[in-house]
Amino acid sequence: GAVVSQHPSWVICKSGTSVKIECRSLDFQATTMFWYRQFPKQSLMLMATSNEGSKATYEQGVEKDKFLINHASLTLSTLTVTSAHPEDSSFYICSARVEGGKVNEQFFGPGTRLTVL
Amino acid sequence: EDQVTQSPEALRLQEGESSSLNCSYTVSGLRGLFWYRQDPGKGPEFLFTLYSAGEEKEKERLKATLTKKESFLHITAPKPEDSATYLCAVQSTSGTYKYIFGTGTRLKVLA
Numbered sequence: 001g002a003v004v005s006q007h008p009s010w011v012i013c014k015s016g017t018s019v020k021i022e023c024r025s026l027d028f029q030a031t032t033m034f035w036y037r038q039f040p041k042q043s044l045m046l047m048a049t050s051n052e053g054s055k056a057t058y059e060q061g062v063e064k065d066k067f068l069i070n071h072a073s074l075t076l077s078t079l080t081v082t083s084a085h086p087e088d089s090s091f092y093i094c095s096a097r098v099e100g101g102k103v104n105e106q107f108f109g110p111g112t113r114l115t116v117l
Numbered sequence: 118e119d120q121v122t123q124s125p126e127a128l129r130l131q132e133g134e135s136s137s138l139n140c141s142y143t144v145s146g147l148r149g150l151f152w153y154r155q156d157p158g159k160g161p162e163f164l165f166t167l168y169s170a171g172e173e174k175e176k177e178r179l180k181a182t183l184t185k186k187e188s189f190l191h192i193t194a195p196k197p198e199d200s201a202t203y204l205c206a207v208q209s210t211s212g213t214y215k216y217i218f219g220t221g222t223r224l225k226v227l228a
Contacts, residue, residue: 006160
């Protein structure tokens with residue numbers, strides 16, 4: 001299957017700082033990537049759809065100025081949590097869409113655990 | 118409104134005790150239904166894609182089926198290593214490629 005990586009796997013930061021998370025598709029190109037947030041024992045909540053070369057599409061209730069998304073190449077999307085606060089602590093997961101014909105599965109990265117102190 | 122409901126929320130099985138997980142969905146037009154497995158602290162791992170009613174897919178002890186209203190993930194003779202959260206997601210024909218996820222079923226298989 002298609003491989004997606006995330007970096008870092010975990011990060012601890014102080015309140016008020018910014019944190020950047022990278023999502024890479026390792027063996028395929030992805031014009032569309034997705035960013036999710038997951039709280040303990042809950043399902044994945046879609047935050048935004050990242051499109052290569054254009055602006056991201058954010059879900060209702062997600063602050064686009066707080067969660068900056070950049071999809072500068074066909075294999076890399078980044079999520080920057082700006083001025084992080086303890087309530088931003090969560091598990092962030094990205095996915096990349098495999099394109100072509102009927103096939104449009106999303107393959108997920110391993111996730112990034114963010115803890116804001 | 119598109120919606121996905123999974124049941125049960127949690128399931129405990131003895132090793133070898135077969136069972137089924139349910140995923141009920143309401144969507145304007147189904148492009149695909151997807152099953153994933155998620156282990157604690159990790160990203161979801163792709164299992165199956167189903168496109169149309171009547172379709173079935175198998176992988177080892179897992180078998181996924183699809184009707185016009187729901188999908189089942191059948192687990193035959195489960196082993197402790199099958200313990201995980203199983204997530205169901207649908208993709209509609211609305212023009213975007215985003216998933217609508219269910220809340221998942223947490224499966225625990227006891228040795």
